[in-house]
Amino acid sequence: MQKEYLNYINKKLQNKIRGLNNFFIYGQNINTGTYISGLTKNFKVKKNSLIKNTPNSESSLIGMGFGIMMKNKSAIYFGKQLDFLLLGVDHFVNTLNQIKVSRPKLGCFTIFLYVCDQGYQGPQSSFNSFSDLSSMCGFETFQLNTAFDAEKIINKKLSGKGFKIIGISSKLCKTKILQKKPVMYTKDYKIIKYCEGNFLTIVCFNFTLSKAYEVTKDLENKGKSCDLFHINYSNKNDYVSIIKSVKKTKKILIIDDSKSENLEGYKLINRLKNKNIQFKSQIIKREKISWEIQDDSFKIDSKKILLKF
């Protein structure tokens, strides 16, 4: 039976958190009020771990997590909205960089975020780009798009050593979670390949996989099978599997719903050009960034894609 995205992720988190030893789990409304729109409800921890509802001090909540990680201990901060995360940017650059250079035995610090991308909510709520975050100091970011992501990333990365940010998308919360199993993935879950084909290479960023999968199925029904990838982060530009795919299909479609002018897809296309590969390309992105009042929906038309390629 297909399960609802948010419930599915919440259950996976409950199971994982119940088994964690010696963790400091914290955030605003984490065990009271809305439970971060249901993301953190019914969390239970072992006696040697703590779950703490905190004041609204995002910058310091983030710095505090780095302090815990630096001491070889473990922390998970659950929060809502990437916009508020911007209050802690100093730590993503300066604190993390200093910790990296000083090379202590690292504990775990994970920020788990509910990304508010469900639609236009005013000019302020506009930051949703994980690639922008990842590029700041070369850390891992993960966007949970599928049941596979929820299973693997929560199990392997949530409590893993080092710093990383994991996000879920509010626009997906009431939808059925995509159950598609990957055909290939890198060991660190940086790149996950969900479909295989010869017609077109489709590369998704951020929270676009569900829509891209629909397009892939549409094209497949028309006899055009595609390679479909999701990239969680790409701080080292290691696109080997995608380069191989484009060499085969000679076409690439990049889909990114980030409200950013600095899309990772541009770098990917440049990388392909530097490899002297002849290919056609298209980027489906937001035409307007949301400092203007706008329709915030993100539409993809498979007919137009077929015409282009």
Added chain:
Amino acid sequence: MKKLYKKILKNRVHQLILNEMMKKKSFNPVHLALGHEGFAEIINSILNLKDEFILTHRNIAFNLARENNIKKIISELKYLPNGVSRGEMGSMNMINKNKNINYSSSILGNNFPVGLGASIANSKLSKENNVTIVVTGDGAIEEGSFYETLILANSLDVPLSIAIINDNFAMASKISERRKPINLEKIARSMNLKYLYIGHGELLKKIQSIKSIFSYTKKNNKLSIIEINLETFNGHCGPSPGWPDDPKKIFIDNGLIIKNNSNDIIFLLKKKLGTKEFNKLEKINLNYAKRILKLY
């Protein structure tokens, strides 16, 4: 007590050595802390090796107090592998893991929450029963992270102590040149926090009070604030005298005392030790400085 006084004198001579070396451009500019020696050495003498230090870019007095080996400090400033941080952190971010100085931040206010995190790791996720001290200045309390960390640390019950060195000097300006006064005692009282005020020249009289506040913090897992008023004798960064219009004139040949009043802890030590004893110790320290300076 005499041992502590000797350590304070040594901290001063070490900083004067670094000042002379900076004049010769032996390494990149350092944020010296001439005038902070007494506070650094007293804190170091009260806290033990398990207690943790979280510092700022102006960390040199504390690094010298904890390490007491000028050669390792100089190596760090020269980015050599035998430095206290393997020559990787340099001046502003100098740490010394062997002495539990685990973080020094050059970003104003950045070290408050990191220190809080370290304190949580020590007290909640292991049972180390130590104090984490975050040392910073009057400029950093203007950052939002100061207020945030007070609220958080107070809510989380951790053995954290925040030491504010109020030298009326931050980012090359006096407090009156950038803001209205902040009454830290009232802020502390509003949150029911323990607070200790140390006025100019009062440091040697307040050693017992500093011991008591750390003891309270450690015993009760409670945040405390220490505010010390002192004078920094050097400029913001680099040697004194530095650029042509630098009004600060500090030369090791003039001896260990920089200012002939109670703002200078070394002046106070001369009174405590007596002129004869002080002159003897000063001579020993200056000869030691000559030997060190010859090495480089």
